[in-house]
Amino acid sequence: MRALAHRAVVFGLAALLTACASRPLPPAPPVTELAPGGTLRAAINFGNPILAVKDAANGEPRGVSVDLSRELGRRLGVPVQLVTFNSAGKVVEAVRDAQVDIAFVAIDPVRGADMLQTPPYVIIEGAYLVRNDSPIRRNENVDQANNRVVVGNGSAYDLYLTRELKAAKLVKAPTSPAVTDVMIAQNMEVAAGVKQQLEADAKRVGGVRLLPGRFMVINQAMGLPKGRENAARYLAAFIEQMKASGFVAAALARHGIEGAAVAPPSAP
Known part of the structure; x- marks a missing residue:
């Protein structure tokens, strides 16, 4: 059967x-x-x-x-x-x-x-990236008052997180591919973007890691x-x-x- x-x-x-x-x-x-x-x-x-x-x-x-x-x-x-x-x-x-x-x-x-x-x-996934020594271990830990999240200005992540984040502050990078560089240059806590882009950034710059899973699904x-x-x-x-x-x-x-x-x- x-x-x-x-x-x-x-x-x-x-x-x-x-x-x-x-x-x-x-x-x-x-x-x-x-x-x-x-x-x-x-x-x-x-x-x-x-x-x-x-x-x-x-x-x-x-x-x-x-x-x-x-x-x-x-x-x-x-x-x-x-x-x-x-x-x-x-x-x-x-x-x-x-x-x-x-x-x-x-x-x-x-x-x-x-x-x-x-x-x-x-369908693609949105992910967070942090420094290796960051105390942030899970997606649920990001929305805290002392965290600044870098997003590409006008991106899907920008629109979504503008609605969803209640405590963390959004910082706008000029483009989505620039979020990791802006995070590092300005000593921010989190970068948000396309999972594959952040994975490539992690290999390129070193000293950073992606949080497990995803924080959103993008259609x-x-x-x-x-x-x-x-x-x-x-x-x-x-x-x-x-x-x-x-x-x-x-x-x-x-x-x-x-x-x-x-x-x-x-x-x-």
């Missing part, structure tokens, strides 16, 4: 993935809504190494967000312009002001006020300017196809990304 139940679960999951993968995209809205200038302007954020980095050989952007942008442009039959940024805050401003047509941002109620967003395509989605509701529906279906077909998982593997997971299917 247990084996039969297991096979039933596997079959059900396979059927669900097949249904998602075969679910047709709705008719594409006019290119004037998805790419009003005739070119799809995609915001690429180097502040989150899970999504995009500069290629070491040629300096060009690469990553899952780059791959999704180019695949969307291919399907729409329009050229893609990669507009690069160093912080999520600048990306959000660009979407709000319709300086770009699509972006890749964390789902957050504050950001949702300025843009339309799809269901998530990737990464595509965003676009408000007033483009038809385009938003198309992008939501596009994201579901990219997850179900294995495109997102393959992109993460191709770019050597560890610690990020493909988001589960969203309801039709």
